[in-house]
Amino acid sequence: MSLLRSWIESANAPEGDFPLNNLPYGVFDDGRGARCGVAIGDLVLDLGAMEAMSMLPAAGFQGSALNAFMEAGPGVWFRVRNTLTGLLSEGAGAQDQMRDPLYRRDAVAMRLPFRVTEYTDFYAGRHHATNVGTMFRGADKALPENWLSLPIGYNGRASSVVVSGTPVTRPWGQVKGEGFDLPVFQPSHRFDFELELGAVVGRPSSGMISVADADEMIFGYVLLNDWSARDIQAWEYQPLGPFQSKAAATTISPWIVTRSALEPFRAKTPTRDRPLLPYLRETKPGLYDIDLEVKLATQDGAERTVTRTNYREMYYSAAQQLAHHASSGCPMRVGDLLGSGTISGADSDSRGSMLELSWGGKEPLDFDGQARTFLEDGDTVTFNGHTKGRGHRVGFGDCTGTVRPAVPLPDWAKEETT
Template identity: 55%
Template sequence: MKLMRSWVESANSPETEFPLNNLPYGVFSVDGDEPRCGIAIGDMVLDVAAMEADGLLRIADDLVLDVPFWNEVMELGPEAWARLRVLLFGFLGEGAESRGMVAEYLIRQSQVRMHMPLLVAEYTDFYAGMQHAKNMGDILRGSPDLPANWLHIPIGYNGRASSVVVSGTDIHRPLGQTRAAGADAPSFGPTKRLDIELEMGAIVGTGSTFGQPITTAQAAEMIFGFVLLNDWSARDIQAWEYQPLGPFQGKAFGTTISPWIVPTAALEPFRCAEPAREVPLLPYLHEKNPGFFNVELEVQMQPADAARASTIARTNYNRVYYSAAQQLTHHAVCGCEMNPGDLLGSGTISGPERGEFGSLMELSWAGKEPFTLETGETRSFIEDGDTLTLRGHAQGDGFRVGFGPCSGRILPALKMPGWE
């Protein structure tokens, strides 16, 4: 697929993440105004909430863009999502007759503040990166062998929707219990092993019925779009608490997503084959149209005093072993009701080489092999003042489809009464 040209000139640049091919959903504000729904196009934001209010854009009988989130559009379902996309093509495509009217609703991205693009109903994090699972087994148990269930089932845990924040939100270093090697009892204080997890997030657009399983084909149609996702992790807190029930406080203090939800339709040209299977999946997880996408990903790290960010890892979304549709299908197979606004994290995405690892735990091999940034600093885990940024895009013929940055800065731990 080639670049779809727009009369918004910046949307035709091969460097922009937001050509006409993309049209991602976001929520923005200007100069302290109320947040509202917008669409990214080139270096501009199209104020679709204002267009709907003025009668220029209508995708349902009732207003659905008069709220600062995209959930009401999600609930309309795939036909409405496709209808909105067609309308936007007509407004923004090269030679559009309505150019003069629509231009009044464009605002430069440099002038806006981005907000959470959705109300997160529930948050589930999966463990779908094979190389990451092998690396973590090697680090924690001395063996890269996968758990017995890993090749058969999308492993996940239920997280905290309240912890999900938009890119640009500062994260305080979390407090918690840890136990030092050889110690008889735990101690309390800020994590010393603060980490990231490079992930993609799938946004559930339409829900399922309580008690009713869904197929992978149904699951694929339910997915509204995708975001970049950083599941911040306190590795030492997690190590003490995770047995026998899994992650808890070590994962509940912050999960950052990119500000723009890229529609599934925008990623269609970048579908790719499923990975080779060492053992067959059970039939309910089979996909006729594999839901894997070729999206290039990278991690950048910038200490507070560094002149610039350093790229510390590059990998690809196609490294995951289970697709978002397979994860969603498995989530609902027991009868669990899925809701509009549910967020599914892919799990950490790593490739086979050191420069493709999607967490600092892997990059520094649990602190045993510190790495050096391009600006000279060394790191094993995240220090106060460090900013971590995830970036990603699908590369087309003369265009790219991107998500905007998924960025967060780490602030010192907050004091609490009784702790010094």
């Protein structure tokens, strides 16, 4: 697919994330309140204002979240995208009327793009599951027995989801040191990022759904950092899974890149080692060819790209995850967010977490002469990702967060000294 040229010149830059081909939706605030918008080049177009001027079909853009637009359904999504494409194309007529509702992106703050109804995180990257399994259970039984049959998932905490740029505070939690009988309550010493893609559910379901129908329910995708406290997780996760280790924060990128924008970049899930049950079978390629990278910057100013990988590395697609999620009859709702699971590649520099990059802390990364294992206070982790078209790309913008020190322990949580 080629670049669609826009009269907004910055949208035609070959290395820009937001050409006319993209048109991702978000919520911005210029100081006068949060409003729905669409990114185009260096600008953001106020969709509430456009709707109020009747330059767009009525589509639910008057609020401060995209949920109402998603609720309006695929017919409206299609008409709005078509209308915007027309209005923003090179040579379009209504340019004068659009000066007021256009803002510079670098002059506005981005908010959470939608109210997260429920958040589910998966474990669907084979390299990640193999790496983690090898570290904890040995190479022979790295993959759990069920891994090749179903996309393993667990429910996360929707209240933990924050927009890119929000500082993330190192969590306190119960940790039990090796060789100790009892746990202590302390700030996590093994705080980590996880590189993921988040799928945003735009249509509800009640009852079982096919993978094809599940795919149609996905409104779009965001980058997602599933911050993880490995030491808290190690102590708490048996037998019912991760809980407080994943609850401090989950950062998402501010722009939802729609399924429509990603459509030309579909990629197949890998060959199956084991046939999937029919309810998980795909009728079209379920992944996307999205290059991803993770940058780590310290508070001293050192910065390094620590990971380069691609969303094609996943074993299960978001549509398969959603079909599995609904297989028990579990109702799915507009605004549900599904984390892909950590996206690691096969190579040591394509691993999507510090846990894997430092091999459980045993092989520190060299960072300007500093040995680094997990995240330190003041570290900033930034994800970005994009597909590559001819002469353009469809990108996600940044998903970033800086680690703040743990809060001081309140007096009531201190050990009594006698």
